[in-house]
Amino acid sequence: MNLNSKIPSGPLASKWTQYKSSMPIVAPNNKRKLEVIVVGSGLAGAAAAASLGELGYAVKCFTFHDSPRRAHSIAAQGGINAAKNYANDGDSIHRLFYDTIKGGDYRAREANVHRLAECSVDIIDQCVAQGVPFAREYGGLLENRSFGGVQVSRTFYARGQTGQQLLIGAYQSLSRQIALGTVAMYNRHEMLDLVIVDGKARGIIARNLLTGELERHAAHTVVLATGGYGNVFYLSTNAMMCNVTAAWKSVRKGALMANPCFTQIHPTCIPVSGDYQSKLTLMSESLRNDGRVWVPKKAEDAAAIRTGIRKGSSIPEEDRDYFLERRYPAFGNLVPRDVASRAAKVECDKGHGVSPTGLAVYLDFSAAIERYGRSEANKQGLTDLKKEQIIALGEKVVSDKYGNLFEMYEKITGENPYKEPMKIYPAVHYTMGGLWVDYNLETNIPGLFALGECNFSDHGANRLGASALMQGLADGYFVIPYTLGTFLANEISTPKIKNDLPEFLEAEQKTRQLIDKLLSIKGNQSVESFHRRLGKIMWDNCGMSRTEEGLVKGRQMIRELRDEFYNDVFVPGDNNEYNPELEKAIRVADFLELGELMMLDALNRNESCGGHFREESSTPDGEAKRKDDEFAYVAAWAWDDNQPVLYKEPLVFENVELKTRSYK
Amino acid sequence: MNMKLNIKVWRQKDSKSQGGFETYQVNANEHMSFLEMLDVLNEDLVAQKKEPVAFEHDCREGICGTCSLVINGRPHGPNAGTTTCQLHMRFFKEGDTIVVEPYRAKAFPVLKDLVVDRSSFDRIIQAGGYISVNAGQAPDGNAIPIGKERASKAFEAAACIGCGACVAACPNGSAMLFTSAKVSHLGLLPQGEVEAERRVHDMVAQMDKEGFGMCSNVGACEAECPKEIKLDNIAYLNRAYYKSRFSGREA
Numbered sequence: 001m002n003l004n005s006k007i008p009s010g011p012l013a014s015k016w017t018q019y020k021s022s023m024p025i026v027a028p029n030n031k032r033k034l035e036v037i038v039v040g041s042g043l044a045g046a047a048a049a050a051s052l053g054e055l056g057y058a059v060k061c062f063t064f065h066d067s068p069r070r071a072h073s074i075a076a077q078g079g080i081n082a083a084k085n086y087a088n089d090g091d092s093i094h095r096l097f098y099d100t101i102k103g104g105d106y107r108a109r110e111a112n113v114h115r116l117a118e119c120s121v122d123i124i125d126q127c128v129a130q131g132v133p134f135a136r137e138y139g140g141l142l143e144n145r146s147f148g149g150v151q152v153s154r155t156f157y158a159r160g161q162t163g164q165q166l167l168i169g170a171y172q173s174l175s176r177q178i179a180l181g182t183v184a185m186y187n188r189h190e191m192l193d194l195v196i197v198d199g200k201a202r203g204i205i206a207r208n209l210l211t212g213e214l215e216r217h218a219a220h221t222v223v224l225a226t227g228g229y230g231n232v233f234y235l236s237t238n239a240m241m242c243n244v245t246a247a248w249k250s251v252r253k254g255a256l257m258a259n260p261c262f263t264q265i266h267p268t269c270i271p272v273s274g275d276y277q278s279k280l281t282l283m284s285e286s287l288r289n290d291g292r293v294w295v296p297k298k299a300e301d302a303a304a305i306r307t308g309i310r311k312g313s314s315i316p317e318e319d320r321d322y323f324l325e326r327r328y329p330a331f332g333n334l335v336p337r338d339v340a341s342r343a344a345k346v347e348c349d350k351g352h353g354v355s356p357t358g359l360a361v362y363l364d365f366s367a368a369i370e371r372y373g374r375s376e377a378n379k380q381g382l383t384d385l386k387k388e389q390i391i392a393l394g395e396k397v398v399s400d401k402y403g404n405l406f407e408m409y410e411k412i413t414g415e416n417p418y419k420e421p422m423k424i425y426p427a428v429h430y431t432m433g434g435l436w437v438d439y440n441l442e443t444n445i446p447g448l449f450a451l452g453e454c455n456f457s458d459h460g461a462n463r464l465g466a467s468a469l470m471q472g473l474a475d476g477y478f479v480i481p482y483t484l485g486t487f488l489a490n491e492i493s494t495p496k497i498k499n500d501l502p503e504f505l506e507a508e509q510k511t512r513q514l515i516d517k518l519l520s521i522k523g524n525q526s527v528e529s530f531h532r533r534l535g536k537i538m539w540d541n542c543g544m545s546r547t548e549e550g551l552v553k554g555r556q557m558i559r560e561l562r563d564e565f566y567n568d569v570f571v572p573g574d575n576n577e578y579n580p581e582l583e584k585a586i587r588v589a590d591f592l593e594l595g596e597l598m599m600l601d602a603l604n605r606n607e608s609c610g611g612h613f614r615e616e617s618s619t620p621d622g623e624a625k626r627k628d629d630e631f632a633y634v635a636a637w638a639w640d641d642n643q644p645v646l647y648k649e650p651l652v653f654e655n656v657e658l659k660t661r662s663y664k
Numbered sequence: 665m666n667m668k669l670n671i672k673v674w675r676q677k678d679s680k681s682q683g684g685f686e687t688y689q690v691n692a693n694e695h696m697s698f699l700e701m702l703d704v705l706n707e708d709l710v711a712q713k714k715e716p717v718a719f720e721h722d723c724r725e726g727i728c729g730t731c732s733l734v735i736n737g738r739p740h741g742p743n744a745g746t747t748t749c750q751l752h753m754r755f756f757k758e759g760d761t762i763v764v765e766p767y768r769a770k771a772f773p774v775l776k777d778l779v780v781d782r783s784s785f786d787r788i789i790q791a792g793g794y795i796s797v798n799a800g801q802a803p804d805g806n807a808i809p810i811g812k813e814r815a816s817k818a819f820e821a822a823a824c825i826g827c828g829a830c831v832a833a834c835p836n837g838s839a840m841l842f843t844s845a846k847v848s849h850l851g852l853l854p855q856g857e858v859e860a861e862r863r864v865h866d867m868v869a870q871m872d873k874e875g876f877g878m879c880s881n882v883g884a885c886e887a888e889c890p891k892e893i894k895l896d897n898i899a900y901l902n903r904a905y906y907k908s909r910f911s912g913r914e915a
Binding site: 047050051054065066067068069070071072074075084086122124125126127128129130131133134135136137138139140141142158159161163164165168171172173175176178179185187210239240241273274276277278279281282408411412414477478481526528529570572573577578580581 | 677678693694695696697699700703704707709710711713714715716718720721722723724725726727728729730746750752754775776779781782783785786789790791793794795796797798799800801802803804805806808809810811812815816818819822823825826849850853855856
């Protein structure tokens, strides 16, 4: 298969402008006749459905939630990047482009990333117009802050709830189109198969989650915006229902999965506290601006902390190892996410972890509290203060900056992070890999598009903070409204697609068979227990640090687990009712295949780049070693139950020079 | 610390069937979240080949608004400013009997066990809870300065997660806190002023149509709101509503 990325010719900075003014357009009278299915209602899906509805297409939007407002985009905390240069600090579209390419460790496509940076500017305008209450200065203008991995302030935010506010903005725009009748909304519907007719994506099979009824929905084109697959690890910061099913069913129908092993492990999450744990909670990256990461120097101190004999605050300064500051003096606690995560793992593997499970390091604010306290005392002209008074002043400053995060931490752990250092540990947070798409965001299946986290397009091997929201909205508001035209302009004389074509009936039949099969196994193990075991295999063998041996073994273990699943899973209830266990079983079945492909992809990529760290490809001091000569390509996989096939799209860098990332 | 609990939970097969309470024993521990405790209960039930208790949940970080539940008579349980998913078992003790029910309101029919239909909220937003701007039409983000305080007030109203606790808490089953939060979020901003009159009129009309009750200023909604949305919003809505009625313009 020849992977044609369809990157427009011409200089990088004018590709998108040129494309927009020369792409084929569908006239308004024809738009009304063309039907578009959008699956997913997060930032990318809601923005796409709303924008396509505004253009006049006949849109159907599907979500498995009870309302489009619940999509997991809502949980993003930190902010959204945009090259507005409101801070006058030298930001530009080119700089945002460059930071994103470099942050992604040179494994993303230049043209897509540049377009993303161009669209970023319009996103902010659009969201403000919708009423998104971004943070503002006293003068009434928009405020910016800085974020990891960059040297300018380009992050727009709405307290710690940026994702929520952006999603509500998109949801409101979508609601308006629903009221106008341009979008038909299908809540509580889950896509369970893609229907291809004459080589083109023409519809989906969706299960009504309340009644179990399988529905055949036809359209001229299908747009997937179904998010990432981090839940393959069972424990992640993803919401409980996030899954790969819609994307994976498309892979099973021939779509290619690109770079599936590229997963982002976020360094600052609340550690696991027990076997019953259902998910992990992120503590915003912004905390590393003021928190210092450390573990006890002596293993016996760490052991005493683990058993509860000692507390972190009782370890004297000279017995603490601020390992990020020690290993990376230039960036210290602000190294990128992948680097910080691995460093924490190294310390815990050496036996210096500080939670009962041994898997936690400290994020300590005591130095910041004291520093802010002194500065505040100075400002207020207070002298001769006791240490406690200075600390109290400092705590107030820290509370103003991070109050809601500290509160959330205390709610979950029951510990006061002002008095005792926070315990954190890395957790799966985002997946850079996803469906292979070309410049039009079209997969290798004509008429099937993929937006947002569910495609692989913009973040390479590592995503920078505050860039996921940017990509979701860029794809939905400003890219797909144009690029969809390249496909639909050739479909204006295609009549309405009928949903009783043999391809639809067959897909429905296959879906029914799968459901019947899962319900008929009536084994002895719960779906949850399989998911948990899969997660452990993934985390142990395809997590922060990967080896050939582990990946080979991991792949085998997943295959065995998959067999066991189809022989011994127990799914209670039946199909014709609201049955969350059945929903979960279908999702876990797909994770059991995706997991295998991730192992295979990680095995193939014998280099270390971004979130993907192969122990075989590291420098003597344990740093990542990228191999541009061998691996500067997108690995796009065609699924096969026995031997998936790899296709390569070479990455061509004409505008940036490939450099080794160094944070020392 | 481990604890044995009695969970008295509402079971109802579907919207047409009659429901009733069942009591189960659960071995929990203090570090679990309330929903993880229910996960443990469900794993037990599945192990006994029984049907697990249906409840809705998703992000488990207090922001998506999917989780609901009335715990010992209070929406989202005993703690102020906390969603059910953020409630932890250390606030309960060995031997406790905990009563778990679905939200009860005419406009939120029970679908199964603890799951209710909250789509009426979506329809209230569809009636006017937006600013009419298409992608591509927006002026520069800094074209209209908005005072920090006003922006901040709009944000506080916009923090609503649409969980419906306000309705469940209200003896009248009113959706005034939810509706008013959107009316003030958008009405406080200059971008939203243009459509303010029509918005409040249409949203209130939809709210009535959905079967939500009238507001009689009880204040239970504010007390139980996990995002601490203020009653002031209702006063704002009332002012905006009367203004829209007496402006002489056609709404």
